[in-house]
Every structure is written in C-alpha cells, then in structure tokens.
Amino acid sequence: MKNTNPMFQIEPNKINTKDLHQYLLSIVGPRPIALASTIDIHNNNNLSPFSFFNIFSANPPIAIFSPARRVRNNTEKDTLKNIKQIKEVVINIVNYQLVEKASISSGEYEPEIDEFIKAGLTPIASEKIKPFRVKESPVQMECKVNQILELGKNGGAGNLIICEIVLIHINKNILNKENGIDQNKIKLVGRMGGSWYSKGFEEALFKIQKPDKNCGIGLDKIPNKIKNNPIFNESEICKLATINKLPGKHEIQLFKKSTETIEIDKIKNEHKREKKIQLKVKECLEKGNIEEAWKYLLY
Numbered sequence: 419m420k421n422t423n424p425m426f427q428i429e430p431n432k433i434n435t436k437d438l439h440q441y442l443l444s445i446v447g448p449r450p451i452a453l454a455s456t457i458d459i460h461n462n463n464n465l466s467p468f469s470f471f472n473i474f475s476a477n478p479p480i481a482i483f484s485p486a487r488r489v490r491n492n493t494e495k496d497t498l499k500n501i502k503q504i505k506e507v508v509i510n511i512v513n514y515q516l517v518e519k520a521s522i523s524s525g526e527y528e529p530e531i532d533e534f535i536k537a538g539l540t541p542i543a544s545e546k547i548k549p550f551r552v553k554e555s556p557v558q559m560e561c562k563v564n565q566i567l568e569l570g571k572n573g574g575a576g577n578l579i580i581c582e583i584v585l586i587h588i589n590k591n592i593l594n595k596e597n598g599i600d601q602n603k604i605k606l607v608g609r610m611g612g613s614w615y616s617k618g619f620e621e622a623l624f625k626i627q628k629p630d631k632n633c634g635i636g637l638d639k640i641p642n643k644i645k646n647n648p649i650f651n652e653s654e655i656c657k658l659a660t661i662n663k664l665p666g667k668h669e670i671q672l673f674k675k676s677t678e679t680i681e682i683d684k685i686k687n688e689h690k691r692e693k694k695i696q697l698k699v700k701e702c703l704e705k706g707n708i709e710e711a712w713k714y715l716l717y
C-alpha cells in the first residue's frame with residue numbers, strides 16, 4: 419500500500435549514530451559556536467570549537483557546551499580531558515571574522531599541539547582563570563566549571579560542561595552608544611548541518627514585535643473577516659494578534675475626529691475607501707503601530 423504519511427520518520431535506535439548525528443546537526447540550527455580554551459596540568463593549551471553550546475541561566479550566569487565522545491572510536495576529546503584536570507575554560511564567541519580559524523582549530527591535533535598556533539590566533543592572559551583568551555574573539559567569557567555531566571558511555575555521547583561565567587570581556591568595537599551589543603558589529607555566525615554555516619547579521623536579521631506583556635489577544639480572537647482577508651499576509655495577522663486589548667468605542671470615536679482620518683473621510687467610493695484603510699493598516703503594522711492598525715480596522 420502507498421505510504422501517505424507526509425512525514426519521514428526516524429526512530430533513533432534504528433539508525434546508526436553517525437547518520438542520526440548528521441540529521442540532528444541539520445535540524446537544530448543555526449547553533450552558536452563556543453571556541454573553548456582549556457589547559458592541562460602540564461600547561462598545554464587547547465582550543466576547539468563547540469556548537470552544542472548555549473547559555474541557560476543569567477543568575478547564576480551559566481553556559482553549557484558539550485564535547486561528545488568520538489563516534490568513530492569512542493574516545494574522549496582533549497577539551498574534556500583538560501577540564502577534568504583543570505576545571506576552567508574561556509568560552510570565546512565565534513563571529514564571521516573568526517569562524518574559518520575556529521574551524522582550523524577543530525582539527526584533531528595531538529594533546530601537546532597548541533591550536534592557537536595552528537589557527538594563527540593570539541593567546542592573551544585571563545584575569546581570574548589559567549586558560550588563555552583568544553584576542554581575536556569579540557567576546558571572551560572566563561568560566562569556572564561547576565559540573566561535568568556525562569550523558570552516556572558510547573561514541574556520540576555528550577558531556578555537558580556546566581560553566582559559571584566569572585568575567586566577560588567585550589571588545590568595545592562591537593558596542594552601540596548605550597554600551598549594548600550591536601548585532602551588525604558583533605557579526606555572529608551559526609553552525610548548521612554538514613559544512614553549512616549561517617550569518618546572523620545585516621539582511622539575515624529581522625525583528626518580531628513582542629506580544630503585549632499582558633499577553634496578546636491571540637489569532638483566535640481576530641474576526642474571520644480580517645483573518646481571511648487575502649490583502650493581509652500571515653505575518654500581518656500575527657502582528658495584529660499581539661495586542662492585549664482592542665481599542666474601545668470611545669477610542670475609535672476620538673480616532674474618527676483626529677487628523678489621521680481626514681484623507682479617508684474624503685473618499686466617497688466605498689471600495690476605494692476600504693482599499694485606503696487596508697493600506698493604512700499595512701503601513702501601521704510595518705512600523706509596529708499595532709494599536710493604530712486596529713483603530714483603522716475598527717474604523
């Protein structure tokens with residue numbers, strides 16, 4: 419019989435780890451990249467990138483990354499071995515300028531080989547921990563390792579390195595006037611499946627209006643007449659759903675008397691008037707004026 423299920427299914431225990439790993443890498447992304455700098459008891463430096471990485475808590479400030487047991491031969495990576503010896507790591511953030519060198523540092527060099535040298539990167543001393551920072555990285559986070567959580571014993575098993583951030587160094591060149599991070603200056607990149615990476619800046623960026631802090635009305639509360647009107651695209655309908663409360667009769671009355679609506683009132687042809695209102699709604703939504711968009715809709 420013909421399989422009509424539109425979904426291709428994978429049962430993790432019925433596929434080999436290498437293939438499953440590739441699926442997961444291609445599905446969950448783009449992933450931020452940590453360039454982890456560690457040191458062993460003999461003071462050998464190690465530098466390797468890890469994209470099984472994120473932040474998980476601000477108070478305490480916790481980042482986690484995961485050096486997995488090698489799928490090929492079920493051995494431990496040097497980063498993990500080093501952290502078991504000295505429970506400190508610098509997480510250097512990888513951006514567009516740094517990503518090719520970070521990739522070079524992912525080579526499986528012998529433990530005594532310094533990947534700073536292999537990748538042409540500059541080690542600079544940390545202030546609170548032993549491992550070196552990467553000078554070229556826009557943000558370097560000095561971390562103490564609170565816990566190592568083994569997720570399994572077989573090849574492909576992750577080891578969560580639970581890191582408490584004790585000092586963050588931010589290159590002033592990536593800051594905006596308010597000392598916040600300028601996303602177009604930090605130029606973050608993400609790792610995807612296979613050899614793919616993604617950019618997180620310039621035309622790749624877009625904004626989504628946060629729903630009202632008291633919750634948006636939701637798509638279900640938008641009248642079908644508006645929801646099903648082909649003039650509005652799905653994104654515009656989603657923006658309309660972020661309002662917490664529709665403007666009341668009194669607000670609409672005031673709006674009718676405002677200068678905003680003079681142009682509309684001049685239009686006598688019903689169809690043309692409707693078109694003009696719809697264009698106004700679209701304009702408001704584009705500018706993020708959700709409440710005004712609703713005032714036009716309820717006009």
Ligand SMILES: Cc1cc2nc3c(=O)[nH]c(=O)nc-3n(C[C@H](O)[C@H](O)[C@H](O)COP(=O)(O)O)c2cc1C
Nearest residue numbers: 466467468469470484485486495496497524525526
């Ligand atoms: C961008 C990038 C991200 C990576 N992410 C991971 C990861 O999250 N976990 C992992 O085990 N290996 C990851 N790797 C592979 C390791 O960097 C690689 O195995 C490296 O040789 C480990 O070095 P080490 O033995 O010195 O610790 C990644 C490689 C690249 C290029």
